[in-house]
Amino acid sequence: MSYFRAENLSLHFGGLKAVDAVSFAVEKGEILSIIGPNGAGKSSIFNLVSRIYPPTSGRIFFEDQDITQQPAYDIARLGIARTFQNIELFENATVLSNLLVGRHRHSTTQLWQELLFLPPVRASEKMHRRRVEQVIEFLDLEPYRDKLISGLPYGVRKVIELARALCSEPKLILLDEPSSGLNVEETDDMSFWIRDMKTELGITVLMVEHDMTLVNRVSDRVIALNYGKVLAMGTPAEVQRHPDVVAAYLGA
Amino acid sequence: MRFVFKTDYEDDIRLFPHSGYVYSYGVLLALLLLAPFVLSSYIMSQLVFVCIYATVGVGLLILTGFTGQASLGHAAFLAIGAYTAAYLQQYNVPFPVYFLAAGLLTGVIGALVGFPALRLQGIYLVIATISFAFIVEEILARWESVTNGNEGMRVKTLQLLGTPVSRDSPAFYFLCLGVLILTIVGTLNLLRSPTGRAFVAIRDSETAARSMGINVSLYKVKSFAISAGITGLAGCLFAHKLSFISPEMFTLQLSIEFIIVILIGGTFSLHGAVLGAIFLVMIDPFLTYLKDDLPIIISGVAAALGAGADTAANIRSHVAAFASANGLKGAIYGVIIVLFVLFEPLGLYGRWLKIKLFFQLFPLYKRATFKRQKIYVKSERNR
Numbered sequence: 043m044s045y046f047r048a049e050n051l052s053l054h055f056g057g058l059k060a061v062d063a064v065s066f067a068v069e070k071g072e073i074l075s076i077i078g079p080n081g082a083g084k085s086s087i088f089n090l091v092s093r094i095y096p097p098t099s100g101r102i103f104f105e106d107q108d109i110t111q112q113p114a115y116d117i118a119r120l121g122i123a124r125t126f127q128n129i130e131l132f133e134n135a136t137v138l139s140n141l142l143v144g145r146h147r148h149s150t151t152q153l154w155q156e157l158l159f160l161p162p163v164r165a166s167e168k169m170h171r172r173r174v175e176q177v178i179e180f181l182d183l184e185p186y187r188d189k190l191i192s193g194l195p196y197g198v199r200k201v202i203e204l205a206r207a208l209c210s211e212p213k214l215i216l217l218d219e220p221s222s223g224l225n226v227e228e229t230d231d232m233s234f235w236i237r238d239m240k241t242e243l244g245i246t247v248l249m250v251e252h253d254m255t256l257v258n259r260v261s262d263r264v265i266a267l268n269y270g271k272v273l274a275m276g277t278p279a280e281v282q283r284h285p286d287v288v289a290a291y292l293g294a
Numbered sequence: 295m296r297f298v299f300k301t302d303y304e305d306d307i308r309l310f311p312h313s314g315y316v317y318s319y320g321v322l323l324a325l326l327l328l329a330p331f332v333l334s335s336y337i338m339s340q341l342v343f344v345c346i347y348a349t350v351g352v353g354l355l356i357l358t359g360f361t362g363q364a365s366l367g368h369a370a371f372l373a374i375g376a377y378t379a380a381y382l383q384q385y386n387v388p389f390p391v392y393f394l395a396a397g398l399l400t401g402v403i404g405a406l407v408g409f410p411a412l413r414l415q416g417i418y419l420v421i422a423t424i425s426f427a428f429i430v431e432e433i434l435a436r437w438e439s440v441t442n443g444n445e446g447m448r449v450k451t452l453q454l455l456g457t458p459v460s461r462d463s464p465a466f467y468f469l470c471l472g473v474l475i476l477t478i479v480g481t482l483n484l485l486r487s488p489t490g491r492a493f494v495a496i497r498d499s500e501t502a503a504r505s506m507g508i509n510v511s512l513y514k515v516k517s518f519a520i521s522a523g524i525t526g527l528a529g530c531l532f533a534h535k536l537s538f539i540s541p542e543m544f545t546l547q548l549s550i551e552f553i554i555v556i557l558i559g560g561t562f563s564l565h566g567a568v569l570g571a572i573f574l575v576m577i578d579p580f581l582t583y584l585k586d587d588l589p590i591i592i593s594g595v596a597a598a599l600g601a602g603a604d605t606a607a608n609i610r611s612h613v614a615a616f617a618s619a620n621g622l623k624g625a626i627y628g629v630i631i632v633l634f635v636l637f638e639p640l641g642l643y644g645r646w647l648k649i650k651l652f653f654q655l656f657p658l659y660k661r662a663t664f665k666r667q668k669i670y671v672k673s674e675r676n677r
Binding site for chain 1: 304306480483484486488489490491492497498499501502503505507508509516562
């Protein structure tokens with residue numbers, strides 16, 4: 043049985059089939075990239091997996107558990123974290139509190155304890171803070187801890203979003219265009235971090251990406267989509283040579 | 295300039311980041327404790343109102359400032375707290391019990407209001423909370439067996455531990471101040487815990503909050519309940535301070551006054567609630583001054599400039615008519631809100647921070663430091 047599995051997943055907006063009977067599986071510990079032209083349905087798949095959209099039909103399994111009907115906030119609790127294409131950070135909060143929100147799924151304290159800030163709350167806050175610091179170290183975010191998000195440049199925000207997802211200690215992470223808007227050096231850093239996430243932290247990665255160099259460098263397998271349908275699946279080299287994929291990109 | 299070197303995670307958690315805070319708040323607390331022995335009874339009475347309004351302001355800040363859910367129904371929550379206290383007092387329930395009961399009942403009703411509010415955003419939520427306030431006002435006027443209808447209810451002198459606490463006594467002031475301080479400390483504790491961070495997360499991006507594992511509906515209801523509960527506690531004190539309550543005290547105008555408190559004080563920090571409350575309570579003496587002294591001053595100036603006795607008297611009666619016109623208060627509120635939204639959206643506390651930074655950086659302060667950034671792309675797709 044696969045680690046993560048989507049079966050005949052569909053999302054229709056009226057007559058538009060954004061995602062049309064897509065099936066794929068992610069093995070534990072691999073990096074799987076989804077590529078495709080604009081509007082192919084890549085981000086829609088992510089929004090289906092993180093339960094922001096309810097699927098029209100099809101089912102999603104994670105660790106052999108059907109999560110198709112789980113509420114969106116439960117997805118994180120199961121160990122699936124995500125980033126967004128257009129950065130969805132908490133703009134008017136500091137980097138630190140953004141990252142601490144990532145720890146939310148591990149918080150166990152009760153409201154009345156928090157009102158009085160009793161010792162258990164203090165202890166768990168320190169524990170969360172320590173974990174957040176590990177992520178800050180992993181992604182070299184030390185200069186930004188107390189800065190407000192609204193004052194930070196785009197490239198840094200992108201990394202902070204990744205950091206927030208990592209703070210939840212996910213088993214599976216969904217990266218929606220991790221390199222969009224980043225320059226060449228930042229993209230290089232991103233590819234190292236994605237590799238490290240797999241090798242050092244043991245996180246399974248599912249990512250949507252346009253930058254083929256990044257895809258080639260980090261992916262174990264690639265899925266190519268067009269018009270909501272799977273065109274090809276396999277190693278990066280295989281997929282890029284596939285005639286349908288070439289046709290979709292070059293219009294041949 | 296002071297540099298805070300952090301050496302422990304505790305440094306990120308503590309309420310006072312450095313010793314300067316301890317001293318300045320210590321001095322402030324000492325002054326507030328000495329106030330009743332120095333200041334006149336009129337100013338003390340105003341200070342009690344500042345404490346009560348600031349408590350409501352803190353409650354409203356939790357909901358509007360930190361969770362991002364607007365409410366124009368807080369006068370109704372205040373009314374529920376006040377009437378609960380007045381009703382229970384009739385049956386000789388001791389103060390601590392009906393004080394807590396006022397908070398608890400209002401909190402529960404706040405949660406009930408929170409449920410339908412889950413599906414509403416922005417202006418629609420404002421309309422829903424206004425409707426709620428009107429419903430409560432109407433119920434208070436009609437449910438005569440409990441609320442005594444439009445005749446209102448008399449609130450007896452507060453009995454605390456067997457001793458009467460008059461509404462003008464220093465003891466009552468200390469009680470209100472204590473409630474305010476405890477509310478502020480509790481709220482600060484909440485804001486540095488997972489719940490507070492969840493509120494802020496919901497304010498800034500519901501989608502992201504949800505995908506980080508925050509049960510958005512649950513936390514919105516929690517925010518409504520806490521906000522209403524605090525307002526209910528303030529309502530109990532409000533009833534005692536006025537010693538008489540009737541439905542027409544808890545109108546839309548009062549809700550707007552609470553919005554003014556946080557809007558003018560600053561919606562991003564609890565300081566805003568206190569500064570806004572001071573500002574709002576000061577408007578009333580200012581209006582009285584307008585009514586009494588302004589006509590005399592203006593006609594005096596006109597006479598000095600060479601106007602005849604008839605003209606001066608004419609000017610005086612016109613200014614007096616203007617200053618005592620109906621709805622002048624509302625108009626002034628409106629002008630104040632508009633001016634603050636346009637020129638100082640961060641409120642009085644924002645202005646205070648700017649002044650503080652100006653002196654900290656003395657010759658180096660740039661106006662652009664606090665310049666608002668325009669956000670060109672704001673995704674609304676995943677609401």
